Amino acid sequence: MRYMTALAIKFVMIAAVLWIVLGAIYGVSFGDIFAISLILTGLSFLADVYLLPVIENFGSTLADFGLALAGVWVLGGYLFEETIPLGTAALISALIIAVGEFFFHQYMENTVFEENGDRNSGEFRRKDENLQTEFGEDMDAPPQKPRTDKDDKI
Template sequence: MKHLRALALKFLASLVVLYVILGLMYNMSFTNVFLISLVLGLASYVIGDLFLLPKTNNTIATLADFGLAFMIIWILGESLTYGESLLLASLISAAGIAVFEYFFHKYISGNVLEEGGREYRNGNYQYQTEASEELYPVRPDVRSEEDNEK
């Protein structure tokens, strides 16, 4: 249930951000914005939030989501529409999605992932080595004459 709620929140937020940027500023139809939001929401939730975020930190996952959002918006936007290039629109939209993703990752890591109390599960292992002195560093049968005199 937590994953479904997070996925719905991600879809609605990306739909709003993409409709404001692509729909209102670049006159893309709502159907195309809805389809791009659906594909982007599913892909970035699985790749960025469930796979990448638990293994890295928020910054790396946000940068990866920026790249993924840019590629999905640009490729789907170019294939669904005709006319001018959507390169600048894709960059602006991906930046808007990345700002949302930064805060969404904090929500995901605190409420949805298994370790809810820990901020990020990034594999920050602290290895310690064991060191000790030997009780008898030199065996008694190999001691020199000087050691025996003491």
């Protein structure tokens, strides 16, 4: 259920940004905005689930920026009937989405992923990184009896 809530939050965030930038400023139809939002949300959420535990918030935010920029630019070229400055629209959308993604990743780390890590992500996190190795004697060789002068004579 945590993943579904996070997915819904991400979709609403991306759709709202694209609706404001593409719809209100550039006059793109809601159907095109909805389609791009669905595709970007799906790809970006998969990247967040698998990459966020590995490359942390900053790297994942950069990846989401690149995905949003390329996604709006490429998909907009195929979907938009109007002629708009697609590079500028994609850049503005990607910048605003990246800012939202930075805070969304903090939400994911604090709420969605378990305290010790998400077992499906391949990365286990710990709140306390100051761990120390414990050494035991159970694998040591048995004690040797001390050598005497009698042992040297045959």
